[in-house]
Every structure is written in structure tokens, then in C-alpha cells.
Amino acid sequence: MTYNKIFENKQDFVEQYREACLARYGTPFEELPAQERYYALAELIATKGRAIFPESHPKDAKKVYYFSLEFLIGPLLDNYLINFGIRDMVADGIKSMGSSLEEICRQEVDPGLGNGGLGRLAACFLDSMAHEGIAGYGNGMRYRYGLFRQYIEGGRQVERTDNWLANGFPWETRKDGSSVLVRFGGQVVRHEEDGRFWFTQEGGDIVRAVPYDVPIVGFGGNVVNKLRLWSAEPYTEDFDLDAFNAGDYARANKFRSDVEAISTILYPNDAGEHGRMLRLKQEYLFVSAGLQTILRTYERDFGPDWEHLGDHVCVHTNDTHPAMCGPELMRLLVDEKGVDFDLAYKVAKETISFTNHTVMPEALEKWPINTFRALLPRLYMIVEEVDRRYRDSLANHLSPNDGNWTDVLSKTAILWDGQVRMANLSIIFSHSVNGVSALHTQILKDSVFHEFYELVPQRFNNKTNGVSHRRFLCEANPPYAKLITNAIGDGWLNDAMELEKLVPFEQDASFLEGMEAAKRADKERLAAYVKETSGVDLDCNMVFDVQVKRFHAYKRQLLNVFKVLDVYNRILADPNYSPRPTAFIFSGKAAQSYTFAKEVIRLINSVADVINNDERVNDKIRVAFVPNFAVSNAQLIYSAAEISEQISVAGAEASGTSNMKLMMNAAITLGTLDGSNVEISELVGPENIKIFGLHADEVEALRASGRYYAWDQYNADRDRLGRIVDMLTDGALARLSGNFDSIHDYLMVDNDPDLVLRDFHAYVQAWDELTGAYADRAAWNKAALHNTAKAGYFSSDRTIREYMADIWHI
Numbered sequence: 001m002t003y004n005k006i007f008e009n010k011q012d013f014v015e016q017y018r019e020a021c022l023a024r025y026g027t028p029f030e031e032l033p034a035q036e037r038y039y040a041l042a043e044l045i046a047t048k049g050r051a052i053f054p055e056s057h058p059k060d061a062k063k064v065y066y067f068s069l070e071f072l073i074g075p076l077l078d079n080y081l082i083n084f085g086i087r088d089m090v091a092d093g094i095k096s097m098g099s100s101l102e103e104i105c106r107q108e109v110d111p112g113l114g115n116g117g118l119g120r121l122a123a124c125f126l127d128s129m130a131h132e133g134i135a136g137y138g139n140g141m142r143y144r145y146g147l148f149r150q151y152i153e154g155g156r157q158v159e160r161t162d163n164w165l166a167n168g169f170p171w172e173t174r175k176d177g178s179s180v181l182v183r184f185g186g187q188v189v190r191h192e193e194d195g196r197f198w199f200t201q202e203g204g205d206i207v208r209a210v211p212y213d214v215p216i217v218g219f220g221g222n223v224v225n226k227l228r229l230w231s232a233e234p235y236t237e238d239f240d241l242d243a244f245n246a247g248d249y250a251r252a253n254k255f256r257s258d259v260e261a262i263s264t265i266l267y268p269n270d271a272g273e274h275g276r277m278l279r280l281k282q283e284y285l286f287v288s289a290g291l292q293t294i295l296r297t298y299e300r301d302f303g304p305d306w307e308h309l310g311d312h313v314c315v316h317t318n319d320t321h322p323a324m325c326g327p328e329l330m331r332l333l334v335d336e337k338g339v340d341f342d343l344a345y346k347v348a349k350e351t352i353s354f355t356n357h358t359v360m361p362e363a364l365e366k367w368p369i370n371t372f373r374a375l376l377p378r379l380y381m382i383v384e385e386v387d388r389r390y391r392d393s394l395a396n397h398l399s400p401n402d403g404n405w406t407d408v409l410s411k412t413a414i415l416w417d418g419q420v421r422m423a424n425l426s427i428i429f430s431h432s433v434n435g436v437s438a439l440h441t442q443i444l445k446d447s448v449f450h451e452f453y454e455l456v457p458q459r460f461n462n463k464t465n466g467v468s469h470r471r472f473l474c475e476a477n478p479p480y481a482k483l484i485t486n487a488i489g490d491g492w493l494n495d496a497m498e499l500e501k502l503v504p505f506e507q508d509a510s511f512l513e514g515m516e517a518a519k520r521a522d523k524e525r526l527a528a529y530v531k532e533t534s535g536v537d538l539d540c541n542m543v544f545d546v547q548v549k550r551f552h553a554y555k556r557q558l559l560n561v562f563k564v565l566d567v568y569n570r571i572l573a574d575p576n577y578s579p580r581p582t583a584f585i586f587s588g589k590a591a592q593s594y595t596f597a598k599e600v601i602r603l604i605n606s607v608a609d610v611i612n613n614d615e616r617v618n619d620k621i622r623v624a625f626v627p628n629f630a631v632s633n634a635q636l637i638y639s640a641a642e643i644s645e646q647i648s649v650a651g652a653e654a655s656g657t658s659n660m661k662l663m664m665n666a667a668i669t670l671g672t673l674d675g676s677n678v679e680i681s682e683l684v685g686p687e688n689i690k691i692f693g694l695h696a697d698e699v700e701a702l703r704a705s706g707r708y709y710a711w712d713q714y715n716a717d718r719d720r721l722g723r724i725v726d727m728l729t730d731g732a733l734a735r736l737s738g739n740f741d742s743i744h745d746y747l748m749v750d751n752d753p754d755l756v757l758r759d760f761h762a763y764v765q766a767w768d769e770l771t772g773a774y775a776d777r778a779a780w781n782k783a784a785l786h787n788t789a790k791a792g793y794f795s796s797d798r799t800i801r802e803y804m805a806d807i808w809h810i
């Protein structure tokens with residue numbers, strides 16, 4: 001790898017850093033608090049980075065714009081240093097100055113501009129697009145407040161505002177000159193002249209969208225792309241002086257607060273939150289602002305050659321949140337550039353592609369037609385017209401006498417039942433529709449989008465997710481990364497498939513010992529963090545068994561808790577039962593409005609309270625809930641994990657990506673055949689993963705049969721399973737904050753919708769077997785190493801190369 005170096009050497013760096021401290025604060029490095037040392041360093045790196053890259057791509061390079069309402073970018077300093085190839089040198093330099101890079105990195109904010117997997121995927125894709133050298137840009141929202149900060153009080157999740165911009169964000173650059181105007185509401189006016197007619201929009205509210213750019217440095221430092229985040233600001237200063245003078249400050253500032261509300265907050269739900277006007281405004285704002293900018297750049301480079309837009313530009317829509325890209329692109333082309341309607345539709349479709357991320361019906365966005373039309377009247381006209389033409393075109397595929405005509409229409413039309421269906425809008429306006437794992441794509445074809453699949457099979461394809469191995473292995477796990485590099489060289493940073501070169505080391509006892517030592521160091525680092533943040537003492541001799549992800553019923557954190565309680569009960573009941581000592585580590589947020597998920601968090605904390613305070617079991621099991629799961633602490637957790645819990649009910653998890661991050665860090669997966677677990681299991685082989693439970697088709701068949709009864713499961717095993725169900729309500733876990741009636745009802749009244757009780761025995765047995773195998777540490781380490789060796793496939797570099805080849809045609 002030849003790096004584009006931004007400092008000559010360590011000495012050069014130290015000199016420039018000292019100057020930067022003086023220039024910014026007028027105070028020498030030694031006298032600055034850690035936080036100011038961070039800001040001075042960040043400013044230095046940002047300025048140096050900017051200075052050497054005026055323009056990274058030639059004009060005619062095909063551009064990809066990745067539209068996403070979420071970019072969970074994580075802390076950036078360490079990432080930039082790695083990608084510029086100067087992390088070790090900078091760390092050395094700072095050490096020679098009497099401080100440490102680690103401590104300076106700890107000062108950085110972790111911008112919570114996403115909920116979970118979908119937002120983090122978008123960030124990994126930016127990293128990989130820059131690595132692959134393409135002109136790939138992010139287009140998203142600059143939320144004033146990120147996803148809430150989670151605190152645990154009395155076992156409960158408490159949410160507090162994430163004021164991430166409080167001290168300023170050193171990596172962003174405000175670009176006033178690139179602001180654009182976006183209109184909401186008003187009327188559509190039809191004009192006619194010489195038999196030609198066109199439409200304009202008038203009235204309504206005009207909002208100024210102001211972009212903030214964050215540089216995305218590709219590994220090697222030779223390509224710098226950008227993430228553009230939009231902020232909503234008032235277009236005119238309609239400050240109400242009279243109201244102000246009368247002391248009514250709220251009314252005086254109303255013009256400003258109404259507009260700024262659009263970019264105030266990220267909706268804290270990863271399974272969709274619809275019907276909210278503000279959310280629709282957010283979606284339109286970043287779609288319209290992004291597309292206006294794209295057309296401006298295109299016209300500058302290629303003139304008004306709109307017919308060929310799709311040859312030079314790709315607009316990729318991440319889930320249905322940017323679904324308005326289709327009609328908005330048409331509106332801009334037809335109304336503002338004078339392009340004919342049919343051609344505009346063709347161009348939009350050639351330009352746009354779409355990824356679906358879920359099979360959960362409640363997450364497929366829909367808007368009431370009345371809301372949509374009132375807010376976006378011209379866009380609605382276009383949607384209506386495209387929908388009408390779509391219905392007509394169905395006649396080419398089916399005859400109205402066909403039995404399934406209305407069925408197909410009812411599933412695929414954009415407008416239905418008084419609603420605008422965003423998934424159908426996305427599919428109709430895209431040339432490519434993809435799922436995010438092999439199983440998920442199959443489910444899209446077989447059921448969720450089956451009717452579309454029958455109509456346009458060639459439009460559907462799979463792109464199995466990936467993660468940035470540079471962040472989630474190299475940056476997250478320094479001791480292990482170093483060991484790997486010493487063994488196989490550093491080529492794996494550039495090409496993750498080189499991790500395969502680790503396979504021969506599975507026979508190398510000294511390598512395996514080194515691996516164990518690295519894992520030990522990671523476990524100690526995590527244990528210190530857990531102690532500090534949750535007060536729980538973790539014993540590093542225990543197996544670290546980890547489930548970290550959003551809280552959702554289908555992900556079945558509840559099943560995991562049931563297992564923990566079962567192990568607890570067995571230790572107490574049977575003096576001969578001696579499980580492998582294990583620390584159960586949980587982390588993740590629940591949407592504020594998702595009561596069940598929040599109850600599961602309270603349950604985990606109650607179980608932790610009971611177990612951690614029970615001296616009879618303390619040397620065998622411990623439970624920790626790590627508060628406020630975010631990219632930064634995720635990196636500490638993944639690296640220290642030994643067991644990766646991926647236990648969603650089969651058919652529900654589109655892909656999952658923590659499964660990939662954990663396997664990369666040599667954790668062994670304990671999972672169902674769901675999402676990307678299927679592909680992980682194929683790659684590592686059955687001896688290096690523990691699979692249990694019903695398969696997706698069995699889940700479907702069992703549900704369809706109508707013959708699943710939670711009470712049968714309960715009655716069939718009163719001693720173990722039944723006992724745990726009883727503990728939810730009999731006071732056994734109530735000490736901290738009461739019983740768990742609603743969880744009991746979810747299982748026994750709602751009939752266990754996620755089949756927790758059904759998979760319980762298979763799961764516990766799988767866990768017993770897996771942890772039983774830990775005694776043979778050499779064999780365990782060998783299997784763990786095999787997981788890292790096979791993880792190259794799950795680098796987002798591979799995923800992006802597939803998008804480039806099959807969808808973006810680059």
C-alpha cells in the first residue's frame with residue numbers, strides 16, 4: 001500500500017501538532033486539558049487532509065449518491081489516522097509528548113445519526129466506496145440531536161437528549177454557497193401556451209437546506225469523498241418584533257423553530273415510525289436538496305443532456321425513506337428542465353436503485369394520501385400519474401379477466417386504501433431492487449414482493465451486507481490486528497480476503513497462544529469499561545457471551561434471558577451441574593415507544609441484580625447490561641467477545657451485521673439459520689459455528705398450521721421452562737422494580753409470537769455443548785481463528801464491489 005502521507009515523519013507531526021495547539025488556544029500542548037488536545041488534533045488532521053485533495057475524481061467518473069436518512073459514522077479521528085496510514089506514528093508522537101492517543105480519542109463524540117444496522121451499513125459503505133476509489137457520496141440529514149442517550153435507572157431504560165453538537169463537530173464544513181430551497185405545501189398552477197402546458201408551484205413554505213460536508217477518506221488516503229448532511233433553516237427572517245417586544249419570545253421565534261424542527265431529531269425507531277408529518281418533511285427535504293445539487297453538478301459538467309443522466313449518475317435509495325427520489329427527480333426534470341414526462345420517467349428509473357432492509361410489515365412505510373398531497377401537491381400529481389400508467393401497463397402482463405389481476409394490483413399499486421405505499425413507489429421507480437442476505441432476498445421474492453418478482457424478475461438481486469473490517473477489526477481490536485499483521489503482513493487491510501492466509505496458523509500453537517493473550521487484553525479493557533459504566537465486576541476468566549443489538553421481540557433477547565435463568569436455576573437445584581463460568585453481556589437500545597422491548601431491558605437488569613448479588617452462583621455466572629450502545633463502545637465489546645448470540649426467530653432478521661463484526665473478532669456464533677447467519681455457517685463450516693432451532697420454512701409452516709400453543713410448551717416442561725415463565729410474575733425477580741406481567745402475557749396470552757418457548761430447549765442444549773467445548777482451549781482458539789480467516793467475505797469492500805458491478809455498472 002502506498003499511502004498519501006500528510007506528515008513527513010514523527011518529528012514533523014509533533015512540531016505541527018504543537019503549533020496547532022498554540023494557534024487554536026494560545027496555550028502549549030502540556031497545559032491543555034484532554035478535550036482541547038483532541039480539538040486541536042482534529043483540526044490539524046482535517047485541515048491537512050483538505051489541503052492535499054482539492055478534487056479526487058475526474059469529471060467523467062460515474063458518481064454514486066447514497067441517499068440515507070441515517071449515517072451512523074462513529075468517532076472519526078482514529079479512522080482517519082488509520083486510513084492516512086499514520087496511526088502508529090501519531091500514537092508514538094503523542095506518547096513522546098507525554099500523553100496517549102487513546103486518551104485523546106476518548107474525548108471524541110460519537111454522532112448518533114442512525115438507529116442501528118441500517119445506519120451503520122451506510123457508513124461502512126462510504127468507507128468502502130472511498131476504498132474502491134469510486135466517486136461515492138453520502139446524502140443525509142444533519143440532525144441537531146442524535147439518537148437518545150440511554151441510561152439505566154432502577155433497571156429501566158431512561159432516554160436523554162443527545163446534544164452531540166454542544167462542543168462543535170470538528171470534521172464538518174458548512175457550505176452556505178451550496179444551499180438550496182425546498183418548498184412545502186402551496187398550490188400547483190397549470191400554465192398553457194401554444195398548445196404546450198407546464199406546471200409551477202406557488203405559495204406554501206420555503207425552507208433553506210444548508211449542507212454540511214464531512215470528508216470520507218479512503219484507505220491509503222488517496223481518495224477523499226464526502227458525506228453531505230442537510231440542515232433546515234428559515235429562508236426569510238420573519239422575526240416577529242412586536243411579539244418579542246411584548247415578551248412573547250416563543251411567538252417571536254416561531255418562524256425559526258417551525259423550520260428548524262425538520263432537522264431537529266432523528267426518529268428513534270428502526271422499524272419505521274409513520275404518519276408523522278415531520279418525518280415526511282425530513283424525507284422530502286434531503287431528497288429534494290440532494291437531487292437539486294446532483295442536477296446542478298451534472299448540468300455544470302455535461303450541460304442539459306438529461307437523457308443520459310443515468311449513464312453518469314446513480315442515486316441509491318437506502319430503504320424506503322428516500323422513496324420520493326423517483327417523483328422528485330421527475331418533477332425537477334419535467335418542471336424545471338423542460339424534459340418530457342415519459343423521458344423523465346425513463347431517466348429516473350435508469351438512475352435510481354433501491355435496497356430493502358426488512359420483511360417486517362409494520363416497517364414498510366405508508367402515508368395517508370391526504371397528508372402527502374397537502375404537503376407535496378405537485379409530487380402527488382406525479383405519483384398519481386405514474387400509478388395510473390403503472391396500472392395500465394399491467395394490462396400488458398395480465399388480462400383483467402385473470403383471476404389474480406386485482407390481487408396483483410392490490411399488492412403492487414402505489415396508491416391503495418387511501419395511502420401512498422413507499423415500498424411500491426421505490427420498486428416502480430428503480431431499475432434494481434435488492435435484499436441484504438441470500439435468505440432475505442429469497443423471502444422478498446417468495447412473499448414480501450412476490451407479485452413484483454413475478455412481473456419483473458430481472459430487477460431483483462441479492463447483495464449480502466458487509467462491514468468495514470478496517471474499523472471493526474483493525475481499529476476495534478489493536479492487539480489482535482497486530483498479531484494478524486505480524487503473521488500475514490498488512491495486505492488484509494486493503495484486501496480482506498487475505499485473512500484466509502490465517503488458515504495455516506490454526507495449526508500453530510504459538511499463534512493460538514498469542515490470540516488468547518490478545519483476547520485476554522481485550523476482555524480486560526472491556527471489563528474495566530463495564531465496571532465504570534454499569535458497576536458490574538466481570539471475571540476475565542469467564543467466557544464472554546455477548547448479545548448486542550437493538551431490542552426487538554424478533555431478535556429474542558428474551559430467549560437469551562431465559563437461558564441465563566435456566567443456568568441459574570440449575571446451579572441452585574443441582575450441586576453436580578457445573579457450567580463453564582460465563583459472563584453474559586447485553587447492550588442495546590429500545591425505541592422510546594416500544595414498551596415490550598423496554599420491559600425486556602428491565603428484565604435483564606433485574607436478572608443481573610439477582611444473579612450478581614447471589615454468592616451461591618457468583619463464581620459461575622455474571623450478567624452485565626452495558627448502557628448506551630453506540631459505535632464507540634460496540635468496538636470495545638466486539639473485540640472482547642467469545643460467543644456471538646444471533647438468535648432471532650428464523651425468517652425475521654434481514655441480515656444482521658453484528659454477526660459479521662463478532663466473527664471477524666474471533667467470536668463463535670451461536671445462532672439460528674437466519675439472515676446472514678446462513679452464509680456465515682456455510683463459510684466457516686458446521687464445526688466452527690453452533691446452529692440451533694427452527695428453520696425459516698419450519699417457522700412459517702408452524703405459524704400457518706395454527707397449531708402452536710405456548711401452554712403446551714409450558715406444560716411439557718414445568719420444571720425448567722415452566723419455572724422460568726412463573727418467575728416472571730411470582731416475585732422472584734421483582735426486587736429491583738417489580739414483576740413482568742406484560743412479558744408473561746406476551747408469551748402466554750399472545751401465544752409466544754416469536755417462538756421463544758419453542759426454541760428454548762434446542763437453544764439451551766446448543767449453549768451447553770458450545771460452552772462445554774471451551775475446556776479444550778486449543779480447539780476453541782482454532783475454531784475462533786477460522787472465523788476470522790473466513791470473515792474476508794463479509795468486508796463491505798466486497799459488498800460494494802458487487803453493487804458496482806451489478807447495480808451501478810461502474
Ligand code: CR6
Pocket residue numbers: 116117118119121270271319357358363436465653654655656657675
Ligand atoms: N434494523 C435489518 O433489520 C440489517 C440492517 C442493514 C435492518 C438488519 O437485519 O442488517 O437493516 N433493517 O441491512 C432496517 O433498519 C429496516 C436494521 O438495521
